[in-house]
Amino acid sequence: MTDYILEMKNITKRFPGVLALDDVSFRVKRGEIHALVGENGAGKSTLMKVLSGVHSHGTYSGQVIFNGEEQSYRNIADSENAGIAIIYQELALCPNMNIAESIFLGREILSKSKLINWSEMYKRTNELLEQVELDINPETKISHIGIGQQQLVEIAKAVSKNAELLILDEPTAALTDKESEHLLDLLRQFKEQGVTCIYISHKLNEVYNIADTITVLRDGQSIITSKKEDLSQRDLISHMVGRELEDMFPRVYQKPEDVVLEVENWSIEHPTIANKKVIDNISFSCKKGEILGIAGLMGAGRTELIMSLLGHYGKKICGTIRMNGEEVVINNSSDAIKKGIGLVPEDRKRYGLVLHQDVKFNTGLASFNDLSKNGLINDNELISLTNEQVNKLNIRTPSIEQLLRNLSGGNQQKNVLAKWLIRELSVLILDEPTRGIDVGSKIEIYNIMNDLVAEGLAIIMISSELPEIIGISDRVLVMHEGKFVKEFSKDDVTQEEIMHYATGGI
Numbered sequence: 001m002t003d004y005i006l007e008m009k010n011i012t013k014r015f016p017g018v019l020a021l022d023d024v025s026f027r028v029k030r031g032e033i034h035a036l037v038g039e040n041g042a043g044k045s046t047l048m049k050v051l052s053g054v055h056s057h058g059t060y061s062g063q064v065i066f067n068g069e070e071q072s073y074r075n076i077a078d079s080e081n082a083g084i085a086i087i088y089q090e091l092a093l094c095p096n097m098n099i100a101e102s103i104f105l106g107r108e109i110l111s112k113s114k115l116i117n118w119s120e121m122y123k124r125t126n127e128l129l130e131q132v133e134l135d136i137n138p139e140t141k142i143s144h145i146g147i148g149q150q151q152l153v154e155i156a157k158a159v160s161k162n163a164e165l166l167i168l169d170e171p172t173a174a175l176t177d178k179e180s181e182h183l184l185d186l187l188r189q190f191k192e193q194g195v196t197c198i199y200i201s202h203k204l205n206e207v208y209n210i211a212d213t214i215t216v217l218r219d220g221q222s223i224i225t226s227k228k229e230d231l232s233q234r235d236l237i238s239h240m241v242g243r244e245l246e247d248m249f250p251r252v253y254q255k256p257e258d259v260v261l262e263v264e265n266w267s268i269e270h271p272t273i274a275n276k277k278v279i280d281n282i283s284f285s286c287k288k289g290e291i292l293g294i295a296g297l298m299g300a301g302r303t304e305l306i307m308s309l310l311g312h313y314g315k316k317i318c319g320t321i322r323m324n325g326e327e328v329v330i331n332n333s334s335d336a337i338k339k340g341i342g343l344v345p346e347d348r349k350r351y352g353l354v355l356h357q358d359v360k361f362n363t364g365l366a367s368f369n370d371l372s373k374n375g376l377i378n379d380n381e382l383i384s385l386t387n388e389q390v391n392k393l394n395i396r397t398p399s400i401e402q403l404l405r406n407l408s409g410g411n412q413q414k415n416v417l418a419k420w421l422i423r424e425l426s427v428l429i430l431d432e433p434t435r436g437i438d439v440g441s442k443i444e445i446y447n448i449m450n451d452l453v454a455e456g457l458a459i460i461m462i463s464s465e466l467p468e469i470i471g472i473s474d475r476v477l478v479m480h481e482g483k484f485v486k487e488f489s490k491d492d493v494t495q496e497e498i499m500h501y502a503t504g505g506i
């Protein structure tokens, strides 16, 4: 048997107007953790979809050799049967199913009478959840658990399939540091058990932490494959972006002016537990020209806070919001849009985009009222606004008529931003804005944030990436269990201090 569990040779894959993979060759040694890195749109996910049969044999050219034999998978079931499990970048669980149903979807455990053996399925699920150290009832619905926990459910699902090759496409994009560490530990355990792993990530620290070998893709071509030890992070980045990058956090500070947003005594009751508060009497304000960072662990209430400001939790809220000194009532997102508040949500697929619509539609998404006259949308104006944003944000797409689901993850995220940049905003709320964004594009996004605050916008940014929170905020508020427990100015904030307070230190 060869040393290589997988050899992909001369893979070329085209989509209309896009050469996504251009003669890529990629080999993975048995038992290693092989990181696949590259900019947004470089072709990483596409290469994995070729491997797993999502892009079926015949829709690409080149060879896929798994365990020494050439493969021609027609669909994902074929690759699964061969021992390949893939966890997608865009999580693919059904929100209405419970955890056990999701894990055993299509492979339900049946009793002798050919009915679903629920007790066995819940028992198995409990064991799997224990293996990924997720302490939760297997009957919980997917829609009731956060994106981080969904990720662990996906991993449990892969474990249940006893895969020989495990592919993780940006598994930690949505996880906190602690959860990510937990995941990396799991991967190390899998490796000890002989599982081979392909690991796609934009988090280069993680790549250096976990990988044995690194392959860089750029513009659909494989640029280099190297042992981790032989490739410095600096060289890796320049292979990825094709140039040297200077400052990771190019922040230009303004002198923050008048307070634009004030939130006072803001509380949200827990949806089911009486007398428990998800957000507990929070007050804060944000000024024009300021970037306010909100740090905290997953579950601290950061996302709940900003979703509630936009009216998401209806009557369970009390407190006041003032904009430019005047009290405002925001019952839903259209109220928020009218008041000049924009949100780039944490879960872009659910709340930020319409995936089966195109770039143009998604750019206009919050502005159709303003772009319409007598019920008709001014298409020319929308086209020119969209083109402007595609250029400004460097959104990689063959045209503005491309459907969003065909864009790479990072380019989808830029489109969410585009939706707000065509409007006049006073406050822009960004929830994990650079999740799944490559190093070069991150800097582009920070520069756009710089421009926006220079124009007088107030930006509130939630981020789990501490270097980003520190590198880009004027002020940082740390949240713990629904309260702000500490405020730092940009000059006295450190990662250690943030973690201290975020984990409940006093």
Ligand SMILES: Nc1ncnc2c1ncn2[C@@H]1O[C@H](COP(=O)(O)OP(=O)(O)OP(=O)(O)O)[C@@H](O)[C@H]1O
Residues within 6 Å of the ligand: 015, 016, 018, 019, 020, 038, 039, 040, 041, 042, 043, 044, 045, 046, 047, 089, 396, 397, 405, 406, 407, 408, 409, 410, 411, 436, 438
């Ligand atoms: N189904 C599709 N139809 C049309 N174009 C597609 C499709 N899938 C991917 N592409 C295009 O192929 C290119 C490679 O995309 P891919 O998703 O593989 O990038 P990626 O490296 O995974 O990026 P990211 O880091 O943003 O996830 C992009 O230009 C993308 O828009």
Ligand SMILES: [Mg+2]
Residues within 6 Å of the ligand: 044, 045, 046, 089, 169, 408, 409
């Ligand atoms: Mg991808």
